Amino acid sequence: MIQEIERGWLTPEWERRVLQVLVAVGIVVRSVRYFLRFPLWEDECFLVWNYVGNGYADLLEPLHPHQVAPVLYLWKQLTVVNLLGFNELSLRLTAFVGGIAVLLLFPRFARRFVSGVPLLFAVALFAISYPCIRYAAEAKQYGVAMVVSFALMAITARWWERPERTRPLWILAVFVPIAIGLSYSAVFVAGGVSLAVACVLLGSGVRRGWAPWAVFNALLVSTFFLIVVPISSGQAPSELAFMRNHWLASFPPVTEPFALAGWFFETHAGQMLGYPVGGGPWLGSLAFLCVVVTFVVAWRRRDWRFLLLAFVPLFLHFVAAALRRYPYGVHAKFNFYLAPMFCVLIGTGASALVMRCARTLRAARRSVIVVITLFLCVGAGSVVRDFANPQKSPSDARTRAFARWFWFDMSHDGEVVCLFRDLGLSFSPQEKNELSWLYGYLCNGQIYAPSREPPDLSRERIRFVRYRVSGFDYDEAAFQRWLAEKKEQFAFVGMETFSMPRYDKRDRWLLGVDHIDVYAFRQK
Numbered sequence: 001m002i003q004e005i006e007r008g009w010l011t012p013e014w015e016r017r018v019l020q021v022l023v024a025v026g027i028v029v030r031s032v033r034y035f036l037r038f039p040l041w042e043d044e045c046f047l048v049w050n051y052v053g054n055g056y057a058d059l060l061e062p063l064h065p066h067q068v069a070p071v072l073y074l075w076k077q078l079t080v081v082n083l084l085g086f087n088e089l090s091l092r093l094t095a096f097v098g099g100i101a102v103l104l105l106f107p108r109f110a111r112r113f114v115s116g117v118p119l120l121f122a123v124a125l126f127a128i129s130y131p132c133i134r135y136a137a138e139a140k141q142y143g144v145a146m147v148v149s150f151a152l153m154a155i156t157a158r159w160w161e162r163p164e165r166t167r168p169l170w171i172l173a174v175f176v177p178i179a180i181g182l183s184y185s186a187v188f189v190a191g192g193v194s195l196a197v198a199c200v201l202l203g204s205g206v207r208r209g210w211a212p213w214a215v216f217n218a219l220l221v222s223t224f225f226l227i228v229v230p231i232s233s234g235q236a237p238s239e240l241a242f243m244r245n246h247w248l249a250s251f252p253p254v255t256e257p258f259a260l261a262g263w264f265f266e267t268h269a270g271q272m273l274g275y276p277v278g279g280g281p282w283l284g285s286l287a288f289l290c291v292v293v294t295f296v297v298a299w300r301r302r303d304w305r306f307l308l309l310a311f312v313p314l315f316l317h318f319v320a321a322a323l324r325r326y327p328y329g330v331h332a333k334f335n336f337y338l339a340p341m342f343c344v345l346i347g348t349g350a351s352a353l354v355m356r357c358a359r360t361l362r363a364a365r366r367s368v369i370v371v372i373t374l375f376l377c378v379g380a381g382s383v384v385r386d387f388a389n390p391q392k393s394p395s396d397a398r399t400r401a402f403a404r405w406f407w408f409d410m411s412h413d414g415e416v417v418c419l420f421r422d423l424g425l426s427f428s429p430q431e432k433n434e435l436s437w438l439y440g441y442l443c444n445g446q447i448y449a450p451s452r453e454p455p456d457l458s459r460e461r462i463r464f465v466r467y468r469v470s471g472f473d474y475d476e477a478a479f480q481r482w483l484a485e486k487k488e489q490f491a492f493v494g495m496e497t498f499s500m501p502r503y504d505k506r507d508r509w510l511l512g513v514d515h516i517d518v519y520a521f522r523q524k
């Protein structure tokens with residue numbers, strides 16, 4: 001029935017126009033979210049604070065707090081910050097540019113696997129799905145990981161149309177060390193690429209391709225073991241225990257068969273495949289069903305290269321999770337690097353289900369129009385949602401609003417000095433190493449505090465600022481000794497405390513209350 005629809009209705013011109021509309025909608029929704037300049041949320045703050053006051057060599061050392069990221073990604077971000085400054089737009093710039101670039105190239109990529117209605121569904125999913133929009137405007141490595149994986153798969157898919165060409169394979173070989181330096185998950189994709197290329201070479205009988213394939217694998221292995229492992233070993237060992245506890249649900253219980261079966265279905269029917277609207281428990285069930293349908297169809301057609309490219313990265317990722325070395329599922333971000341292939345898989349399965357449920361040709365046509373219209377409505381809803389609520393949580397917005405007011409107004413008639421940020425003073429052993437909202441305060445202060453380096457302690461009025469995290473231990477005696485020294489150096493005026501309550505992302509439950517202490521002095 002799909003072929004009948006395409007012959008009688010889905011003309012090349014109509015298909016081209018629909019694809020253009022879908023891509024345009026995708027650009028709009030990504031641009032809206034990016035230029036609305038959402039406040040940095042805590043996960044972003046934990047990572048991006050490592051760019052403040054650090055050089056390239058410093059990023060080879062363990063990151064704080066409990067952060068792990070590929071070194072080339074860190075260096076790229078640090079370069080952008082050095083060139084454009086530390087702010088919400090610069091920190092998210094490469095993810096945004098990469099997300100737009102992949103969106104523009106995605107129709108051509110998807111066409112190498114599907115055509116007609118499955119192609120339209122795949123492009124629509126990639127254009128308007130919440131994970132694709134979110135991670136194109138977030139200062140974490142997941143958006144860049146998706147771009148890197150897309151590049152590896154797109155070059156491979158282009159090559160296998162004409163296996164006698166070796167240039168794409170040499171490009172893959174040169175690119176793979178860079179890919180792994182930008183994204184740890186590129187190792188999983190590179191494994192799938194290697195097997196898919198070998199499958200095509202064996203089937204085509206083209207011998208010229210084995211040389212670049214061998215170089216590709218040699219560089220893949222050597223980059224991983226000689227560069228990535230030594231560099232990441234400076235970050236990872238201290239974080240493995242934390243990660244294993246924090247992301248316990250993302251590791252498969254391989255020693256418990258019945259629990260493993262439940263984990264498998266719950267994971268793949270949850271946020272991992274939350275396309276198009278995001279996911280919670282079992283909200284990705286329909287997407288998971290579509291992937292299963294696509295797998296069955298490809299298996300029956302014996303499309304081994306497609307199956308290898310699509311599913312080997314997931315299998316390798318699963319193995320890494322079973323070894324408790326890399327989280328799998330639970331959150332969309334851990335598998336977002338496969339978002340382009342997910343959209344192809346889900347779109348193909350969805351088109352098959354729609355055609356299966358339609359009893360007549362007319363009903364099938366209407367169903368296709370309804371599904372595409374629903375996708376466009378989801379995109380429009382994303383724009384409305386982001387304009388109406390330009391933040392991940394109200395607490396993030398309040399933290400930024402406080403920084404905008406505090407650092408500007410307090411600096412108007414004197415110097416404002418943050419003990420942690422400006423003087424490098426910490427009276428809590430937990431502040432630097434543990435996750436807390438301190439980093440939201442620090443990052444927003446870095447963005448909105450008046451630029452001055454170092455602090456000018458010769459001004460008439462000086463305010464020293466201390467951030468106290470609820471639940472952390474403090475060496476109050478050491479702080480009082482420091483305060484006594486300042487009282488000898490300057491005339492003490494008074495002390496003021498601001499409460500910083502933090503709620504869950506829907507502002508329903510109080511999670512904790514931190515405090516900002518301001519100690520005011522003037523020159524004697």
